[in-house]
Amino acid sequence: MSSLKRPASPTALLVSKPSPYHHTVTLFSEASGSTVGGESALRRSKRVKVEESSGPRSLQVEEQDEEEPRPPTKKPRRVKATPTPSTSAVKFEEIETVIAKTSRAKVKREPSASSPRKPKAIPQSLASPHPAPPDWRDTYDTIKRMRTKIVAPVDTMGCDQAQNKETEPQNRRFATLVSLMLSSQTKDEVTDTAVAKLRDALGGSITVRALIAAEESAVAEAIAKVGFWRRKTQYIRQTAQRLQDDFDSDVPKTVDELCSLPGVGPKMAFLALQVAWNINVGIGVDVHVHRITNRLGWHKPPTKNPEQTRLNLQSWLPTGLHPDINHMLVGFGQVMCLPVGPRCGECELSDGRCPSASKVAAKSRTRKVKTSTSATNPGPKLEIEIEDVKEEMTIPEDLLSPLSEVESTGS
Structure with missing residues (x-):
């Protein structure tokens, strides 16, 4: 077996050091910054090659010039060689090398900050429109008539009320959006109180600039009664920053742009456009609209989520009724068609027009x-x-x- 040889390199200076893996092995590396003739020395990579011949096995260390150092992408692998009696004076049991297969290395590219991800478009229609339910107009008019006799929380503390204490149109629109973001999974009474406390914490007016400048703890304390208040604290602060950076500190005018804001979904987007901009492009469907329309049998088969409900309703309900149906059914669901224990005995639709009406007569x-x-x-x-x-x-x-x-x- 031939001894280990390293061809002399006129362009590099070698520095020896003991191997950290075995006491009988000495490693050689190029001195950092070594140059010859004003040019930087090329890096030498070591490859261990085991040659089979008729005689004893031998190891050769080959050197290959590389232009740039390449980091290893795999865990070091041990190559063990068993020496023969004819081995030279330097005896060793194993040599450890790092084999870098840079040709197969995959580099994960991060998205560029200058090109943000395009928001997913919100569907506006069904491929096959849902047929209009029979006698839906009579049911709609009956609910509307009953609503005139009901004062529900949404009538006095809904999201459209948040803008009334703002004077600037831009701030009125932003206050409406903030109120919608806080209303998710929260009763109107709690949302209305949180909006009032937030206005006081921001100095008397809900503005984009004031929300960005406010301390996070102050915002969190003001809205601490709403559902998921920690997450919503982050959402409204991030939304304010996005509005300042991308929308001239104002509420966008399209559904897709609104849904690209943190914590804003389709229901909030459609309602924000109707209340803030008086733009009607769809129906805002929440849990009340989803529950009541399914109880009335307006969806065949029943829908599984508010988005399916929205697309079904938009396919047959006249466009002129889109802005009103949310407010009408939300109040009806808060007072009459409750999630648990609906007051069917007091509802005019319990005469057979509502398939889900309870058969229990109202107690005198x-x-x-x-x-x-x-x-x-x-x-x-x-x-x-x-x-x-x-x-x-x-x-x-x-x-x-x-x-x-x-x-x-x-x-």
Whole structure:
């Protein structure tokens, strides 16, 4: 077996150091910055080649010039060689080398900051329109008539109310968007309180500049009662920054641009355009609209999420009714068609027009007042019965005489 040889290189200076992996092995490397004739020395890569011949096995260390150092992409692999009796004076048991296969290395490219990802377009129509339900107009008009007698939370504390305390049109639009973002998974009463606290925390007006300049803790404290308030704190701050950077600190005018903002979905986008810009391009469908239209049997088969509901409704409901149906059904769902325990006995559609109406008749609200006395308890006992719920209370002795006078006068 021939001894290990390293061809002399006139362009590089070698530096030896002991191998950290075995005490009998010495490693050689080029001195950093070594030059010959004003030119930088080329890096030498070592490759171990095992040659098979008729005689004993031999190892040769080949050198290859490389223009640039390339980082290893695989875990170091151990190459073990067993020496023969004819091995030279330098004996060793194993040599460790790093084999870099740069030709197969895959470089992951990061997206450029100057070219942001294009937002996914929001579908606006179905490939096959959903047929209009029979007698839907009569049902719609009946709900609308019942809504005139109902004052729901959405009527006084809905997202459209947030703009009323702002004077600048730009701030009115932004306050509407913020209110919509906070309203997700939150009751209108809680959202309205959070918007008021946020306005106070920002100095009396909800503006893009004030929200960016405000401390995150101050924003979080103001909206801490809404659902998912930690996430929404991040969303509204990031949205304010996006509006300042990309939309001249104003609310965008398209659904796709609105949905590209953090925490803004299709329902918020359609409602924001209707309230902030008076632009009607679709229906804002929330859990109330999704629940009630399915209870009415307007979707065949029933829809599984609000987006399916929106596309079905937009395919047959007249465009002129798109801005009103959300507000009408949300209030109807908050007071009458409740998620649990709907008040079907008080709904006009329970006459057979609603397939989901409960068959239980409404209990009559009767009130009965009885007075009685007993030998053990001389004081009169007052018994009140309201809807099969009885409450009893005993009248004290000091009230007995006025009662007796009334009875005697009445007789």
